[in-house]
Amino acid sequence: MSETGKKRLLYLITRPPFGDAYGAEGLDAVLAAAVFDQDVEVIFLEEGVFQLSKNIDPAPIAMKNHAKGFKALPIYGVEKIFVSMEALDKFALSTDDLSMPVEALEIDAIKEKMATADHIFSF
Amino acid sequence: MSETGKKRLLYLITRPPFGDAYGAEGLDAVLAAAVFDQDVEVIFLEEGVFQLSKNIDPAPIAMKNHAKGFKALPIYGVEKIFVSMEALDKFALSTDDLSMPVEALEIDAIKEKMATADHIFSF
Amino acid sequence: MKYTIVVYGAPFSSQAPYSACQFAKAVLARGHSIYRIFFYHDGVLNASSLSIAPQDDAYLPAEWATLKREHNLDLVACIGASVKRGVITPSEAERYQRSGDSLQSEFELSGLGQLVDAALYSDRVITFGAG
Amino acid sequence: MKYTIVVYGAPFSSQAPYSACQFAKAVLARGHSIYRIFFYHDGVLNASSLSIAPQDDAYLPAEWATLKREHNLDLVACIGASVKRGVITPSEAERYQRSGDSLQSEFELSGLGQLVDAALYSDRVITFGAG
Amino acid sequence: MVLHIFNKGIRHRELLKTCAELIGPDDSLLLIEDGVIWAKEHKENALIQGLLDAGVQVHALQEDLTARGITAADAIATADYAQFVELTERHPRSVSWF
């Protein structure tokens, strides 16, 4: 539990957009947590960083653009949004290539967040 | 098409049993092809070789044992059953470790079968 | 040429059926014919009449239905894979005492023989896998 | 301790719900309580009343129902994930003019808030993922 | 001539390896859906580079690249759905990896 008596809920987004529903449904799960005013953190790992690609446009594949919902997270009070530095590095990306300002975390910092969360949800 | 005027249908089984339905549903697809008296071939690739493990027993996980259906394929006239030699090697298995007699194929022989099939189904 | 398209993925869970639908339109646009579209594995959920799309989302079962009407396509869902996943006809609903049927009228439930038959009479078989 | 179990996979497509069911029984056998079992993603298909098991196969929806009756469990399927996938209540069937409902009576459809609530009041949250 | 259709991303690296080993010199690889991630220039595409070096044609579906905001590396040919159909015309058989 965090110092404020809130629960620390950690959400890992590990998959790219559109191939399956985990990105869209993971986003919905985070939004629901935001309503409860808990200590919510989101980390984009591995291919999950592609959820934050600039210029996402699923019109040509006739699917819905859920990914703009990630950009709106701060509006709903979710401010602690991170990406794995290793994932960015792996895909030759920098935080400037992403659709929103996020902090990049080293592996050890991610481990630390996992070790101190009350519950971890993965999508 | 084969010399007999039959179509050459190649079925690739690529996944281990029980984690998902592809093994069981792939088997059903092969059995359906057997009824049509075509030139049917089945190759177990990669983790698909575990569909032919000896001593499969899903009772402890409360699932149905579809895998014995693979053993029955010759009864239904499907005699051309192969495994990837590379897959066996990868998992430190030999054909003696399998639940039925099958021929192990080198990569090039598998490529040749793919290149001459009329249609390829993967599961 | 004659094409058969095989779909293993469910709408709202996998991109596979969306890709298959786009591919089907492109096949027809290039002057080919489609012998059959066969739904297997979770793909049988494309044939469900009960799914309800969120307001701003595409409703794929309706897309398939439109495609069928415009091009007289043969849309077949594997009966074995369907009943396991709750896509059933009125007669199955009655026989197994379920509250109602759930098969969209543009789709037909039939056996895996329809997939083999499709392979025999099609020049091309293209699979859209999932999961 | 209080456990919540989260299920993302569908019966007949994924082992996840079978594993979750075995795990739930083991949790209860060790004297713990289960605060909630939450079905999300394709896991909502566990709540379908229309699926029909092949004769020699386990029928997981019935297993869940038995577990609920014996231990008074709270079985909740995410409503948003459910309606997209064709698991609907009689009132949704009426509102959207579908042929019938498809929610097994032992399950309740509710919002994702029930998952957050479960996380707040459970000592352990264990997810069975799929796909 | 086999058209290999691959729709999974990096977490399925071993699947792409199995696929790549079975691609003959006359075959082609088409990356679709999450598979287009392999078409991006990045540190993880030794398998793709190996295929290109062996003279295999590697294509990525333009619609899926656009959807994900990904630009394909120069060595990768992009194909739209019409060209996807064309690829299936030219290759008498296909195999899907997923």
Next chain:
Amino acid sequence: MVLHIFNKGIRHRELLKTCAELIGPDDSLLLIEDGVIWAKEHKENALIQGLLDAGVQVHALQEDLTARGITAADAIATADYAQFVELTERHPRSVSWF
């Protein structure tokens, strides 16, 4: 102390790599469902060996091993469902990789 629950086989090698990098010294790994394939002695388990060498406890679910006719390598601890629950008692949090 995190319990990492991993349920996928070899085709998801990169996912296991991502998981392995995030396993701390006090964490444990539990292989379930198709994940028990990693528990078999074979040429492909360098990632598992690396974890064992680092002192990480690696478990495989006995019921899933039995189902698949697989015997776990000596270095892997087997756990049945009751012991799976025990592992979740000892680890205050878990993360699932799938």
